[in-house]
Structure formats: C-alpha cells, structure tokens
Amino acid sequence: MFLSRRATQAEYFDAERPLAELQQFYQALASINALFLVSEPFQRYIPRLLGQENVRQLSLLDLGAGDGSLGHSLTNWAARRGWAWRVVNVDLNVSALGLSGSRLNVAASVVALPFQDRSFDVVIASQMTHHLNEVDVPRHLSEAWRVARRAIVISDLHRNAALYCGLWILFLVTRFPHSFRTDALLSVKRGWRISELGELARNAGLSGARTSLYFGSRVVLQARKS
Numbered sequence: 432m433f434l435s436r437r438a439t440q441a442e443y444f445d446a447e448r449p450l451a452e453l454q455q456f457y458q459a460l461a462s463i464n465a466l467f468l469v470s471e472p473f474q475r476y477i478p479r480l481l482g483q484e485n486v487r488q489l490s491l492l493d494l495g496a497g498d499g500s501l502g503h504s505l506t507n508w509a510a511r512r513g514w515a516w517r518v519v520n521v522d523l524n525v526s527a528l529g530l531s532g533s534r535l536n537v538a539a540s541v542v543a544l545p546f547q548d549r550s551f552d553v554v555i556a557s558q559m560t561h562h563l564n565e566v567d568v569p570r571h572l573s574e575a576w577r578v579a580r581r582a583i584v585i586s587d588l589h590r591n592a593a594l595y596c597g598l599w600i601l602f603l604v605t606r607f608p609h610s611f612r613t614d615a616l617l618s619v620k621r622g623w624r625i626s627e628l629g630e631l632a633r634n635a636g637l638s639g640a641r642t643s644l645y646f647g648s649r650v651v652l653q654a655r656k657s
C-alpha cells in the first residue's frame with residue numbers, strides 16, 4: 432500500500448549544496464513552517480509537560496536546527512509572555528547554522544552530542560528525525576535524553592497519504608523551487624509513524640516516552656524526567 436514502507440532514499444539537501452541554494456531552501460521552508468504552524472507543538476507541550484510556572488526561564492537545545500528559525504520563533508513567542516528562553520542550535524551543516532544570525536550555534540551530529548549530561552532544561556528537534564535510520568534514531572533519542580535536565584520534545588512529519596497529497600496539491604498551485612518540492616515530498620515518505628517512533632524510543636531506553644499524532648500531519652514524542 433502507498434507509503435506503508437518508509438523510503439530511505441537521500442534528499443537533495445542531505446548533501447552539501449551552494450549557499451545560494453541553501454538560502455532559497457530555508458526561505459521556502461520558512462513559508463511552509465509558518466503555514467503548518469511548526470512551532471506550535473513546542474509551544475503547547477513544553478509548558479504542559481513542565482507546568483506554566485516552571486517555564487519562565489529555560490535553556491533549550493534544538494537538534495538539527497538548520498537556520499535556527501525554530502529557536503528564533505520560540506524565543507520571541509516566550510518573550511511575548513514575559514519568559515526568557517535561550518536556544519542553542521545544533522546542526523551538522525555549518526552553512527545552515529551560518530544563516531541563523533545567532534551566536535549560539537554548535538556544529539555536531541545529533542547522535543554524538545558534545546555536551547555533558549543534563550546540560551539543557553529541554554531538548555527539542557523539528558523535522559530532523561526522518562533524516563536518520565533505525566540505528567541512528569535510538570542513538571539520537573538517547574543523546575537527547577542524556578543532555579536534557581527536564582524534558583525532550585521531538586516533532587517530525589508523519590508518513591501518511593493525506594499529508595503527502597496535501598503537500599502535492601499545495602505545490603501544484605504555488606511556486607516553490609523544484610528541489611525543495613521534491614525533498615518535501617520525499618521527507619513525508621521518510622517520516623516515522625507513531626508506532627515506529629515509539630518502538631525506536633523503547634530501543635533507546637525511553638520507556639516513559641509518549642508518541643502521538645499531531646493534527647494528522649506530525650508525530651510528536653515527549654518525555655519528562657522525574
């Protein structure tokens with residue numbers, strides 16, 4: 432059946448690309464992220480997991496941050512509530528981090544984080560887990576858990592036909608670069624389903640992690656330390 436098996440083919444932007452192409456990619460991703468309210472699961476679940484009164488001052492680590500736009504939007508969102516959130520971006524792609532305008536950037540792989548245990552209050556990741564395979568997802572989750580003091584929240588595309596068709600139609604009526612459209616559709620094909628991510632979390636030793644479907648388009652994993 433369509434999308435029953437996860438694709439493993441590499442995306443165009445998995446390889447190093449010229450800066451101009453990368454800039455174009457992140458401009459396009461910003462529009463899609465705004466349309467699909469990509470920051471929303473973090474805005475909803477972080478205060479819910481920790482309690483509103485415990486999120487006034489938070490250090491966050493964003494894994495696979497790309498151009499750091501999630502950190503930027505969460506910091507601004509928190510500031511509007513009078514909260515001080517500070518986000519450190521991690522990505523393998525130094526050129527992407529260079530687009531962030533932030534000084535809080537660390538070039539590293541999410542499967543081997545250069546931080547001590549419990550270094551950040553909350554560890555987050557958005558649209559990154561589908562880039563990893565079955566061996567690396569548990570390594571990524573256990574590293575995220577290790578460096579988190581209080582909680583982790585991971586959100587990614589859910590592999591399903593409705594999301595794939597929705598994006599396909601959107602790309603039919605809008606103008607996005609060809610490489611972006613191809614990667615976005617392939618990202619859905621590479622997405623993890625709820626049960627798959629749940630099993631990978633158990634393989635990582637995160638028996639208390641909860642995975643759920645978020646408005647039909649995303650799989651969200653959340654876990655809190657006691």
Ligand SMILES: C[S@@+](CC[C@H](N)C(=O)[O-])C[C@H]1O[C@@H](n2cnc3c(N)ncnc32)[C@H](O)[C@@H]1O
Binds near residue numbers: 494495556
């Ligand atoms: C689709 S982008 C998502 C960017 C951003 N999180 C967002 O939601 O807008 C995926 C990012 O994950 C990064 N990435 C993929 N594998 C990685 C790894 N093993 N370690 C660190 N970053 C990785 C890529 O370089 C890319 O910047």
